[in-house]
Amino acid sequence: MMQMRIDDYGFKIGKYPKGKLNKITDVSGIKVGHYTVDTDRNKTGVTVIIPCEDNPFVTKLTAAAHIINGYGKSAGLMQINELGVIEGPIFLTNTLNVGRVHDAAVEHMVRRCASEKVEIKSYNPVVCECNDAYLNDIVHRAVGEDEVFAAIDTSVSDFIEGDIGAGKGMSCHQLKGGIGSASRVVKIENVVHLIGVLVLSNHGSLEDFIISGQPYGETIKAIQGTANEVEKGSIIIVVATDLPLSDRQLGRLIRRVPIGLAKTGSYMGHGSGEMAIGFTTRNRVPGKGNYIVNQIQDSDLDGPFHALAEAVEEAVLNSMVCSERTEGFGGNVRESLKKYLPMQKR
Numbered sequence: 001m002m003q004m005r006i007d008d009y010g011f012k013i014g015k016y017p018k019g020k021l022n023k024i025t026d027v028s029g030i031k032v033g034h035y036t037v038d039t040d041r042n043k044t045g046v047t048v049i050i051p052c053e054d055n056p057f058v059t060k061l062t063a064a065a066h067i068i069n070g071y072g073k074s075a076g077l078m079q080i081n082e083l084g085v086i087e088g089p090i091f092l093t094n095t096l097n098v099g100r101v102h103d104a105a106v107e108h109m110v111r112r113c114a115s116e117k118v119e120i121k122s123y124n125p126v127v128c129e130c131n132d133a134y135l136n137d138i139v140h141r142a143v144g145e146d147e148v149f150a151a152i153d154t155s156v157s158d159f160i161e162g163d164i165g166a167g168k169g170m171s172c173h174q175l176k177g178g179i180g181s182a183s184r185v186v187k188i189e190n191v192v193h194l195i196g197v198l199v200l201s202n203h204g205s206l207e208d209f210i211i212s213g214q215p216y217g218e219t220i221k222a223i224q225g226t227a228n229e230v231e232k233g234s235i236i237i238v239v240a241t242d243l244p245l246s247d248r249q250l251g252r253l254i255r256r257v258p259i260g261l262a263k264t265g266s267y268m269g270h271g272s273g274e275m276a277i278g279f280t281t282r283n284r285v286p287g288k289g290n291y292i293v294n295q296i297q298d299s300d301l302d303g304p305f306h307a308l309a310e311a312v313e314e315a316v317l318n319s320m321v322c323s324e325r326t327e328g329f330g331g332n333v334r335e336s337l338k339k340y341l342p343m344q345k346r
Contacts, residue, residue: 003161006317009341011212013317014310016303019183022314024196025157026183027240029053029281032198033155034165034179035147042142043135043328046101047165047179048151049090049198049238051279057109058118059286060085062293063279064250068258072234072273075102076126080277084247085285087124089152090238090277092166092179092200095131097143102127104148128275130202130234132169135328162322166200169328172320173204173217173265174229176334180319184307188243188300195304196240197311201319203233203272208265211317217265220340232271235261237312239278243304244294246283252298254278256305260312 005022006013019026029052036045051061063086065077073095080086088109093101105125113120132138151165159181163170167178183196207228209217221228237257245253254276258268268274283293320337327333 003322004338006314006321009321011317013212013314016184016186016307016310019185019194019196021158022183023159023181024049024183024198024238024240025159027194027196027242027281030196030240031155031157032159033151034160035151036164036168037142037147038168041137041140041329043169043326044094044132044142045165045168046143046147046151047092047167047200048155050152050155051086051089051240052281055112055116055118057087057113057120057123059284060087061279061281062245062247062250062283062285063277064247064254066251066254066257066276068274068276069268069272071271072129072275073098074128074275076124077275079124080126086126086279088126091125091127091148092236093127093129093143094136094138094166094169095129096138097141098127098129100141100144101148104145107145108149108152126277128236130170130200130236132202134171134332135326135334136169137329161318163324163326167319170200170202171233171334172201172316173209174206174226175320176323176326176336177201178319178323180315180317180322182311182314182318184311186303186307188296193243194241195307195311197308197315198238199312199315199319200236201316203231203235204266205229205231208267210263210265223340230271231269234273237276239276239308240281242281244282244296245280246293246295249295249298249301250278250280252301253304253308256308257312259309261316263309263313264316
């Protein structure tokens, strides 16, 4: 499915070159899958980021997590920061479905390890959430094991963005939010590397919304006659790279996520939960025995810092422009950003 993304409307974000798909899956081995629940009662779902083709429980991935504003109910972040690894897929869903998705994630890994004759007695599923209750009957927890397994089974490289999977019921700057992605190419000592970002956007006030430095939110607010809402949503940002980084360096990298968010007008308010998870496909960690960590110099991180901020900014905008107008539970409506973008920029 071909989707028009923010650069198709004439907005060029940043200076770094994009990856082939301009998605997180430009980092080799990564796939993304969705399952969407779209009924009169529910606008919700689950999205999974699969970090590698082999079993990540056997050979874990170096990782870090950063909580920008901790108004959230995610699972698994504490162990990431303690041990510096992830050992399975990353799941995104709505707030009240974290427990059911966590249980399904455990079941999936138990079955996979059993099929590969790998002993498993502990596992740290990573499940992050945003609250989609404006458009979704959230107390009717519509995502369970079947939906999680379907998202995993249908994961692909060139995935759909917008109001799909976990993004189905999300709002961003009082418009339709959801799943968005972008990537950037960086060179370190003449070696090409990729940084990919996937966001689940559900944050921001309309009057603060910015595109390429221009206050588009004020214009849209005037057209809609919309009252301003207090920022009380969330955004989850997943960062993937093939840069050879330590978990400490990944922590430094993902702490630059707020720069990209600020460039779209987010000020990360009291009631908003912003969380970032980063991992590298390099420096895999075996289950036992010593291993060698290869890493770039900290002084070479300036380029990745800048490129990441660009990718975050563009991923948020893609999450909005790829989403369709959605009428949800209780008659609440979120319009798509693309309704307000100038036709001449297409």
